[in-house]
Amino acid sequence: xxxxxxxxxxxxxxxxxxxxxxxxxxxxxxxxxxxxxxxxxxxxxxxxxxxxxxxxxxxxxxxxxxxxxxxxxxxxxxxxxxxxxxxxxxxxxxxxxxxxxxxxxxxxxxxxxxxxxxxxxxxxxxxxxxxxxxxxxxxxxxxxxxxxxxxxxxxxxxxxxxxxxxxxxxxxxxxxxxxxxxxxxxxxxxxxxxxxxxxxxxxxxxxxxxxxxxxx
Amino acid sequence: xxxxxxxxxxxxxxxxxxxxxxxxxxxxxxxxxxxxxxxxxxxxxxxxxxxxxxxxxxxxxxxxxxxxxxxxxxxxxxxxxxxxxxxxxxxxxxxxxxxxxxxxxxxxxxxxxxxxxxxxxxxxxxxxxxxxxxxxxxxxxxxxxxxxxxxxxxxxxxxxxxxxxxxxxxxxxxxxxxxxxxxxxxxxxxxxxxxxxxxxxxxxxxxxxxxxxxxxxxx
Numbered sequence: 352x353x354x355x356x357x358x359x360x361x362x363x364x365x366x367x368x369x370x371x372x373x374x375x376x377x378x379x380x381x382x383x384x385x386x387x388x389x390x391x392x393x394x395x396x397x398x399x400x401x402x403x404x405x406x407x408x409x410x411x412x413x414x415x416x417x418x419x420x421x422x423x424x425x426x427x428x429x430x431x432x433x434x435x436x437x438x439x440x441x442x443x444x445x446x447x448x449x450x451x452x453x454x455x456x457x458x459x460x461x462x463x464x465x466x467x468x469x470x471x472x473x474x475x476x477x478x479x480x481x482x483x484x485x486x487x488x489x490x491x492x493x494x495x496x497x498x499x500x501x502x503x504x505x506x507x508x509x510x511x512x513x514x515x516x517x518x519x520x521x522x523x524x525x526x527x528x529x530x531x532x533x534x535x536x537x538x539x540x541x542x543x544x545x546x547x548x549x550x551x552x553x554x555x556x557x558x559x560x561x562x563x564x565x566x567x
Numbered sequence: 568x569x570x571x572x573x574x575x576x577x578x579x580x581x582x583x584x585x586x587x588x589x590x591x592x593x594x595x596x597x598x599x600x601x602x603x604x605x606x607x608x609x610x611x612x613x614x615x616x617x618x619x620x621x622x623x624x625x626x627x628x629x630x631x632x633x634x635x636x637x638x639x640x641x642x643x644x645x646x647x648x649x650x651x652x653x654x655x656x657x658x659x660x661x662x663x664x665x666x667x668x669x670x671x672x673x674x675x676x677x678x679x680x681x682x683x684x685x686x687x688x689x690x691x692x693x694x695x696x697x698x699x700x701x702x703x704x705x706x707x708x709x710x711x712x713x714x715x716x717x718x719x720x721x722x723x724x725x726x727x728x729x730x731x732x733x734x735x736x737x738x739x740x741x742x743x744x745x746x747x748x749x750x751x752x753x754x755x756x757x758x759x760x761x762x763x764x765x766x767x768x769x770x771x772x773x774x775x776x777x778x779x780x781x782x783x784x785x786x
Contacts (some may be wrong), residue, residue, distance in 0.1 A: 408766075409762065411765075412719070412723075412761070412762045412765035412766055412769075413723070413758045413761050413762050413765075414723040414724070414726040414737070414758075414761055415723070416726045416727065416729075416737060417723075417726065417737070417754060417757055417758040417761055418758070420740075420750075420754040420757075421751075421754050421755060421758050424750040424751040424754055425751050425754075425755070427751075428568060428751045503628075503629065507629075507630070507631040507632070508631075510631035510633045510634060511631075511633060511727070513633070514633075514730060521631065521633060521634060524634070524637075525637075528641065534637075534638075534641040534642050534645065535642045535645055538634060538637055538638045538641065538642055539638075539642075541634055542630045542634050542635075542638065545629065545630045545631055545634065546626065546629045546630050549628075549629035549630070550625060550629045553625070553628065553629055
């Protein structure tokens, strides 16, 4: 046993970069996929709409912890080769992000009135141009606050990677707590770091919501 | 891939699912009580109490549920409050669910226009009658979708209780895995069980909503 010292402080903050890396990876791969899901959900083709809806429903009805374990142990089974843990974890967080962001963005896209698409068509814009120049900017405005809100969920969600042995903030907290026998100090510090990351985003989301109020 | 070795563990799986359901229902009920009390406090006139509730909401919504469970289980004993795993998970999840409930219930109450309340007062209804007949029914309908989807998230979130060795479904998965070494198969089955439970609750909530909120919406 040793006392809580500067080195423990440093190890928590160095572990923080993995928390950040997981969030960045999840957004990097999850956001394009979410856009695809959202566009599939409002597509003209019923088959595509249903498939996307089912996919989102499945991912949202399974615990994030379950997704992580499923892909951690499942990737070698599907692919027949061992993959690094980071790949499996990234796949799980990507799907999680895609499902939730996809639903949020679909809501934004559907909130823009049908007449706007028609107005674009009347101006001779192609379907893509209508989406790109008329629908997407308005939908973005509407869905920005919940998107930032989801970012908070995602940051908190990365703590689950600790259970697979990933040394991010939560795991570093466990390690330091076990080494110093100071769970109070360690977990309070870990919680404070998460809090310091998430609170600004929560406040930002709330001010966006007030500012971009759709009902105005 | 071989699912057969899991077959004989079905009793453990059922027991685990029951503990998961207990954990969910207890935490949801306690969380709703916190939510109602918190919403009333937020509407009240006692400023320090309002700050306290706001602080509680922000604290619990901006830190991971996993860390909250760890703090209740590992830190509270140093203050002389030693809870068994199930109880500790219940306390942590109730507080987490409660923080979201306060905001949902407050938003539900706020969704009733002031003029409707005044209309009720003009009809000579008492304060309780106004609340019971004018505020409560539409507030419940407005809050209902958010509460139920938060409930499903809570159901999925109880899986974190496995990390302090509560005997719920995800913990059972670890046990079966250690016996059979069929990691992938075990977690595929566990995911399917959670999926079935979540979908059942979603269906149940949809049916309740159809039966309970029959009056038409304002267009």
